[in-house]
Amino acid sequence: MVVADTPSDLLTRMTRLICRTVDGVEDCGIAVMHHGRAVTVACSSDLAALNDEIQYAAEAGPCLQTLESGSAVQSEDLTDESRWxxxxxxxxxxxxxxxxxxPIDAAEAGRGALNLYSQVAHAFDENDRLACTEFAGIIAGVVVATAHIEANPTLAGRFRQTLVHRSEVAQAVGVLMARHRCGPEQAFPLLLAGRERGEDLYAAAARIGASARPQS
Structure with missing residues (x-):
């Protein structure tokens, strides 16, 4: 028997499809507003998840600006960026x-953002932008189709878990800042680099946070 994808599984597959088919895109995430907070509902990799988490912690970034304004926001080279x-x-x-x-315009379901990332400066050309704008329209249709999140226990649980993950990332970053006597700019990459074999970003964050708690 074929089991249908959940909405969150489908969105994750969409992020990976974008990475495979759009030349300039190496990583991708999808964020939406939920009860006034930005939440990442799907991403192609841990690196994409980390970049969303950095923006949430900083309370600034292109994703949050797009969610607020409903307009496209771009940085061609983050090493030469004075915003955020x-x-x-x-x-x-x-x-x-x-x-x-x-922007992802999901009508009554609210605003979303399709976040595209590359490890190369000036990575996205007009063809990439047009292709990803089409993907954003398809993603909007998926979000609208699952607009009644509170009535969908799978998605509601996903949102709750995402907010737990955010708390764990914040705690882990604080632990790494204390251990390495560094700022958040250095601690976030340390979190990604500190994953053990088989761990994803959030499992590593939970482990690092737990390691700093007093043992009973």
Missing amino acids: GRYPAAAAGGGMRSVLSL
């Missing part, structure tokens, strides 16, 4: 150079 506080330095420290956030 500490986000550019932290993202560049983790290897990112180009970012393009495109």
Whole structure:
């Protein structure tokens, strides 16, 4: 028997499809507003997830600007970027150079953002932008189709878990800052580099955070 993908599985597959088919895109994430907070609902890799998490921690970045404005926002080289506080330095420290956030207009379901990342400066040309704008329209249709999140226990659980992950990432970054006597710009890449074999970003964050708690 073939089991149908859940909406979150489908969105994750979409991010990976974008990376495979659009030349300039190396990583990709999808964020939406949920009860006034930005939440990443799908991403192609841990590096994409980390870049979204850096923006949430900094409370600034192209994703958040797109969610607020409903317009496309681009940085062609994060190493030469003066917007968004500490986000550019932290993202560049983790290897990112180009970012393009495109609006997802999901009508009554609210705004979203399709976040495109590359480790190369000036990565996205007009063809990439047009192709990803079409993908954003398809993604909007998926989000609209699952607009009643509270009535969908799978998606509701996904949102709750995402907010737990955000708390764990923040705690892990604080632990790494204390251990290495560094700022968040250096701590976020350390989190990605500190994964053990088989761990994803959030499992590593939970482990690092737990390691700093007093043992009972």
